[in-house]
Amino acid sequence: MRCGFALVLSLAACNSAVHSPIGASTNTIVIAHRGFSYSAPEHTFAAYDQAIEAGADYIEQDVQRTSDGVLVVIHDATVDRTLRGDASACSGSVADHTLAQLKSCSAGRWFIETFPARARAEYATLRIPTLLEVLQRYKASSRFYIETKDPDRFPGIEREIVEMLRAEGLLQPVPDIAPRVYIQSFSETSLRRFKSLEASLPLIQLVPRVGSSALRGMLDGIRDYAFGIGPHMDDVDASLVSAVHTRCMVIHPYTAESRADIVSLAELDVDGLFTDRPDIARDLIGSPRNPLPRPDRCTVRANRFELVSKVASK
Ligand code: G3P
Ligand code: CA
Numbered sequence: 001m002r003c004g005f006a007l008v009l010s011l012a013a014c015n016s017a018v019h020s021p022i023g024a025s026t027n028t029i030v031i032a033h034r035g036f037s038y039s040a041p042e043h044t045f046a047a048y049d050q051a052i053e054a055g056a057d058y059i060e061q062d063v064q065r066t067s068d069g070v071l072v073v074i075h076d077a078t079v080d081r082t083l084r085g086d087a088s089a090c091s092g093s094v095a096d097h098t099l100a101q102l103k104s105c106s107a108g109r110w111f112i113e114t115f116p117a118r119a120r121a122e123y124a125t126l127r128i129p130t131l132l133e134v135l136q137r138y139k140a141s142s143r144f145y146i147e148t149k150d151p152d153r154f155p156g157i158e159r160e161i162v163e164m165l166r167a168e169g170l171l172q173p174v175p176d177i178a179p180r181v182y183i184q185s186f187s188e189t190s191l192r193r194f195k196s197l198e199a200s201l202p203l204i205q206l207v208p209r210v211g212s213s214a215l216r217g218m219l220d221g222i223r224d225y226a227f228g229i230g231p232h233m234d235d236v237d238a239s240l241v242s243a244v245h246t247r248c249m250v251i252h253p254y255t256a257e258s259r260a261d262i263v264s265l266a267e268l269d270v271d272g273l274f275t276d277r278p279d280i281a282r283d284l285i286g287s288p289r290n291p292l293p294r295p296d297r298c299t300v301r302a303n304r305f306e307l308v309s310k311v312a313s314k
Pocket of ligand 2: 060061062147
């Protein structure tokens with residue numbers, strides 16, 4: 001997805017000064033990548049508050065586990081990039097620290113240091129959130145897009161997430177609206193564990209950059225267990241979107257930051273897109289519909305219903 005895509009709106013969008021709303025013609029949902037991570041430190045309450053304020057349909061969580069068994073929301077395997085404080089607590093592997101150690105670190109000072117023009121002084125006081133804190137704080141105001149990060153390093157993480165979602169009332173055994181939670185992973189094994197634990201969860205197979213053709217060749221296998229794919233945006237073209245939709249799956253590419261990329265993806269009729277700029281995406285795509293309809297490109301596209309019925313009939 002590059003500026004220059006041969007559509008008038010896309011070309012117009014290459015000029016960031018041009019306002020190019022796509023409007024009601026698209027069903028693309030806006031997924032705030034690590035929150036509004038352009039404007040606030042990723043995976044903090046500030047980033048999530050601002051994402052919701054900007055009109056994101058979903059907020060994303062990368063989930064790992066502390067040494068004392070708490071699910072926390074952080075992207076990197078190590079804390080060195082995004083936490084600041086005492087070296088014994090605020091450097092090294094996430095999995096080697098207790099929650100109390102991680103909570104002692106600032107989750108915002110790195111952003112102030114790296115992006116001073118976008119920073120706010122209060123970011124220095126931000127702390128790493130637990131997954132439970134995020135679910136409880138936002139379940140009345142947003143939807144969640146949860147990723148298991150390096151799940152083989154965290155045995156049992158899928159069961160813990162499912163049980164937490166159940167306890168928080170976020171499972172939808174008979175969904176009739178847009179999913180309140182999507183689950184994504186680069187790990188097929190992790191997604192298959194989710195499928196066996198809770199068949200109603202819509203699962204998204206993340207795929208590293210492999211090219212459109214290779215990805216099309218993977219779709220039938222992925223469809224066996226997943227509701228859709230999360231490809232690198234540079235792999236997305238019309239033939240891929242068509243192949244996904246023909247199989248009644250959804251496609252949620254990552255990660256669009258420019259107006260040109262957001263417009264190009266939406267015009268290709270992707271079902272959702274990850275963006276660090278939910279403000280721009282919302283502006284271009286148009287007002288959110290409330291409630292969001294469940295994906296309904298074709299009847300079978302709701303293949304999680306098939307999965308539910310398969311489990312129920314066992
Ligand atoms: O889920 C899309 C995207 O978040 C995957 O990449 O590295 O930002 O987790 P990453
Ligand atoms: Ca992610």
